[in-house]
Amino acid sequence: EPEVTQTPSHQVTQMGQEVILRCVPISNHLYFYWYRQILGQKVEFLVSFYNNEISEKSEIFDDQFSVERPDGSNFTLKIRSTKLEDSAMYFCASTATGLASLEQYFGPGTRLTVT
Amino acid sequence: GDSVTQMEGPVTLSEEAFLTINCTYTATGYPSLFWYVQYPGEGLQLLLKATKADDKGSNKGFEATYRKETTSFHLEKGSVQVSDSAVYFCALSDSQGAQKLVFGQGTRLTINP
Numbered sequence: 001e002p003e004v005t006q007t008p009s010h011q012v013t014q015m016g017q018e019v020i021l022r023c024v025p026i027s028n029h030l031y032f033y034w035y036r037q038i039l040g041q042k043v044e045f046l047v048s049f050y051n052n053e054i055s056e057k058s059e060i061f062d063d064q065f066s067v068e069r070p071d072g073s074n075f076t077l078k079i080r081s082t083k084l085e086d087s088a089m090y091f092c093a094s095t096a097t098g099l100a101s102l103e104q105y106f107g108p109g110t111r112l113t114v115t
Numbered sequence: 116g117d118s119v120t121q122m123e124g125p126v127t128l129s130e131e132a133f134l135t136i137n138c139t140y141t142a143t144g145y146p147s148l149f150w151y152v153q154y155p156g157e158g159l160q161l162l163l164k165a166t167k168a169d170d171k172g173s174n175k176g177f178e179a180t181y182r183k184e185t186t187s188f189h190l191e192k193g194s195v196q197v198s199d200s201a202v203y204f205c206a207l208s209d210s211q212g213a214q215k216l217v218f219g220q221g222t223r224l225t226i227n228p
Contacts, residue, residue: 043218100208101147106158
């Protein structure tokens with residue numbers, strides 16, 4: 001069964017450093033998402049991406065964040081200058097269409113620890 | 116904005132017990148409602164969904180009914196198993212053009228043999 005994959009599974013970085021989290025969505029999917037979950041808190045939407053552009057972003061997704069689909073398979077989230085409060089589990093998801101009723105397929109997550 | 120409120124956890128039950136995890140929502144449109152489950156070390160997986168009022172979603176013995184009048188989507192299972200131990204997330208996706216999911220805080224369920 002096709003699945004969403006994410007690398008690395010755990011990333012430790014120092015405050016102020018740039019990190020890139022990588023995702024490989026399901027191959028025929030067209031809509032891509034990033035969510036995050038700070039320990040003990042809700043899973044929060046960060047950004048959605050379709051047709052090589054951001055379709056929606058949350059207040060969390062400020063200028064320090066960017067997303068890219070550099071080739072036909074990868075979908076990346078970049079944090080330019082990490083802060084302690086960026087420590088969280090980051091989940092990538094994808095869907096075939098943008099229908100609200102459709103299941104989103106999630107990757108296993110990347111745990112980001114900023115020290 | 117849209118929001119989901121979920122029963123606080125953690126919840127610990129014995130095998131074969133009846134399970135209810137409460138979920139209520141606030142939304143401006145006509146959302147689709149979901150239960151996702153996260154097993155240890157894995158990503159979130161769809162457990163069940165309902166896309167309109169009075170729909171019942173079901174899967175693996177779990178059920179939830181979309182109740183518009185009470186804005187609820189409570190998860191139930193008649194007889195839980197040790198393998199049901201996981202974190203359960205209630206979520207909605209608003210029909211007003213946005214495909215993002217809005218999640219509840221998650222409920223950690225532990226089933227003891």
